[in-house]
Amino acid sequence: MAGKWKVEELKVGAILETTFFQNPVGDSSYRFRATHLDGRRAPKVVLSNDPRIRPGVRTQVRIVAVHKPERDDRGWIQVEFVRADALKLEGVWLDPIVSKKLQVLLESGLNILLDGPQGSGKTTMVKAIATTLGMDFVFFNCAAVLEATDFMATIQVRAGEGGQPVTDFISTPLRTAILAAQAEPARPFLVFLDELNRCPEPARNALMPALDATRKVFDPVGNVFLDIPSNVQFVAAVNRGSEFSGTFGIDAAQLDRFAPLQVDYLPAEEEVKLLEARHPEVSKARIKLVVELANKLRQSEELSAGLSVRATEEVCVYLQHPLMENADRGMVGEILKSSFCGRLSGRWSDPTTDAGIAWRIVEDALTEDAKKTKKA
Numbered sequence: 001m002a003g004k005w006k007v008e009e010l011k012v013g014a015i016l017e018t019t020f021f022q023n024p025v026g027d028s029s030y031r032f033r034a035t036h037l038d039g040r041r042a043p044k045v046v047l048s049n050d051p052r053i054r055p056g057v058r059t060q061v062r063i064v065a066v067h068k069p070e071r072d073d074r075g076w077i078q079v080e081f082v083r084a085d086a087l088k089l090e091g092v093w094l095d096p097i098v099s100k101k102l103q104v105l106l107e108s109g110l111n112i113l114l115d116g117p118q119g120s121g122k123t124t125m126v127k128a129i130a131t132t133l134g135m136d137f138v139f140f141n142c143a144a145v146l147e148a149t150d151f152m153a154t155i156q157v158r159a160g161e162g163g164q165p166v167t168d169f170i171s172t173p174l175r176t177a178i179l180a181a182q183a184e185p186a187r188p189f190l191v192f193l194d195e196l197n198r199c200p201e202p203a204r205n206a207l208m209p210a211l212d213a214t215r216k217v218f219d220p221v222g223n224v225f226l227d228i229p230s231n232v233q234f235v236a237a238v239n240r241g242s243e244f245s246g247t248f249g250i251d252a253a254q255l256d257r258f259a260p261l262q263v264d265y266l267p268a269e270e271e272v273k274l275l276e277a278r279h280p281e282v283s284k285a286r287i288k289l290v291v292e293l294a295n296k297l298r299q300s301e302e303l304s305a306g307l308s309v310r311a312t313e314e315v316c317v318y319l320q321h322p323l324m325e326n327a328d329r330g331m332v333g334e335i336l337k338s339s340f341c342g343r344l345s346g347r348w349s350d351p352t353t354d355a356g357i358a359w360r361i362v363e364d365a366l367t368e369d370a371k372k373t374k375k376a
């Protein structure tokens with residue numbers, strides 16, 4: 001299999017696998033370029049303009065034409081998109097169905113709204129998407145937005161000549177990215193609007209034309225509307241639900257501008273694997289117990305709040321410390337009192353509060369686990 005392809009081996013219509021990257025030749029009429037087909041070096045560059053291609057994702061392509069086959073130093077292989085492999089993200093567990101949906105949405109350039117409980121991997125997932133697809137990742141924390149103009153610029157007042165106050169505009173990462181995307185149409189940007197529902201409604205409304213077919217946003221710096229080019233893709237994240245104070249409702253018109261995608265906590269065995277890899281000092285049995293207890297709380301009808309993967313990870317941070325060596329069940333309970341119950345409202349000692357309900361569930365489960373171990 002190894003070795004370079006010969007031109008005559010490459011037949012029009014053949015389907016092969018390749019991975020594209022942005023064509024570094026800026027003025028080329030082809031946006032995507034690859035150098036290998038089925039793992040073998042191609043005799044000429046492989047070029048395509050098919051908008052379904054995602055840089056960095058393994059893709060099946062069909063040969064459309066081999067241009068200038070007689071020349072060794074020139075020509076190119078023109079291909080079209082057949083299908084892409086399922087999106088795989090380094091270090092992130094993705095539900096296989098969510099993964100497929102995500103890929104479709106990314107390929108179609110639609111705005112995506114990730115909706116999932118706290119600490120379910122939304123931010124981690126979007127960062128990994130940008131890395132995998134070779135996009136510039138632009139993080140925008142909507143929770144810090146108070147007014148519409150905050151999306152584009154922050155205002156700083158300083159003392160000017162003669163002590164007169166002078167107002168300076170400082171570009172936000174969003175404004176900087178829009179300008180960079182306009183300047184470089186071949187460079188894809190992924191703008192992550194984190195905690196979208198935590199910014200006030202009127203401010204969020206100002207962003208709406210950016211998210212529909214209008215694709216424009218008001219720029220307070222130049223006092224003009226900026227066009228948002230097609231190489232800017234938006235992904236937003238929210239956690240919905242009554243348990244989050246400080247969140248603002250997303251109304252139907254705003255929601256409608258996104259393709260909503262629900263994410264949830266990873267399955268127990270995947271969470272165990274993730275924690276094992278990150279905390280090899282902690283025994284698998286302990287990690288399993290911690291994840292099992294976390295899922296008991298997540299699934300409890302009596303509790304409305306979720307329990308982040310950050311919480312299970314924090315327990316492992318405790319358990320891996322030399323001070324906690326050979327931590328018995330009693331010690332595990334003490335750790336969960338702070339790392340699990342402490343994340344819920346109320347106190348572990350007050351059974352009428354969420355923290356107290358959680359503590360009861362944890363205590364019961366630890367007693368149960370002790371009995372099981374004794375029997376075994």
Ligand SMILES: Nc1ncnc2c1ncn2[C@@H]1O[C@H](COP(=O)(O)OP(=O)(O)OP(=O)(O)O)[C@@H](O)[C@H]1O
Nearest residue numbers: 091092093117118119120121122123124266309310
């Ligand atoms: N599916 C997953 N794959 C890999 N890591 C995960 C996954 N889910 C959660 N984590 C881990 O849990 C922690 C929290 O994840 P992250 O910050 O992405 O959650 P989030 O959903 O954005 O939370 P929030 O709603 O509070 O912003 C990170 O350390 C992350 O690596």
Ligand SMILES: [Mg+2]
Nearest residue numbers: 122123194237
């Ligand atoms: Mg997040």
